């Protein structure tokens with residue numbers, strides 16, 4: 001006899017993780033990480049935290065919440081911290097969803113969203129992106145019923161990189177019933193040229209049902225330490241997601257590193273500018289290869305692979321020590337998602353892809 005698992009284990013999809021972490025010398029363009037190391041001062045702050053590793057981390061994440069509150073001029077009691085923002089997403093699923101409840105999201109979008117419904121036994125209502133591969137907010141609105149508890153809007157969207165202007169999101173939120181939680185996943189908002197990343201904060205100030213989800217994993221370059229945060233329209237959201245988690249969900253090193261990283265907004269701006277410059281170059285390179293490119297407002301590009309076979313191209317890239325993300329795994333066969341790396345990585349990728357496409 002083998003041990004028996006819960007029904008949830010049969011329901012849960014397997015998250016399409018990237019490989020390559022055990023390899024050396026690869027251009028790692030599959031996971032939207034920053035190609036930069038931690039910002040100045042971050043390693044020192046993290047090291048100092050390690051010295052006190054005999055103590056549990058602060059379960060209230062107070063210092064980090066205060067630092068975020070100061071950065072955004074936002075009520076610290078309405079800031080939730082997570083072991084990465086995925087931790088907050090999965091906790092939100094647990095806190096908001098249950099059998100009989102519905103969650104509405106777009107597709108292709110972030111691979112964690114399908115997990116949320118499955119984990120909670122709720123119904124996923126999946127709305128296709130529009131012709132420009134952007135969220136179709138009217139279609140999403142039309143799917144909201146009495147059973148809807150949660151709507152997820154990924155802006156800019158992963159994996160397409162497309163974004164909607166704040167004006168559209170605001171209008172959407174105005175029309176969503178007040179008892180339905182709207183999580184706007186802004187993991188990539190810093191890379192958008194549509195909007196100042198501080199502009200959307202107002203949504204969480206004005207609408208108690210809105211949660212803005214952000215992370216230290218992308219632009220801040222701390223993916224390995226797992227820290228994310230949410231700016232919540234209502235303090236009760238923070239309390240609920242804390243209620244469903246273990247008390248020490250965010251480790252001390254991550255908290256200290258995130259707090260130090262926040263102080264370096266100058267370096268942040270420099271990195272954003274460099275990423276956007278590299279994005280333009282990469283987009284141009286892909287277009288020169290005759291490929292279709294979605295309009296990116298993120299640190300990655302969603303592009304077609306021409307007439308080539310997706311699997312063969314990905315395998316060919318791998319042989320040339322370049323890893324990108326397969327579109328098939330993300331919801332659109334024949335396309336791929338490529339992270340903006342260093343100028344050298346991007347060149348290596350374009351050269352390899354050029355060779356493979358002949």
Ligand SMILES: *Cc1c(COP(=O)(O)O)cnc(C)c1O
Nearest residue numbers: 084085086110158187215217228
């Ligand atoms: C990367 C990403 C996140 C952040 O994940 P972390 O758990 O904070 O590392 C959240 N949402 C989207 C859409 C992402 O792509």
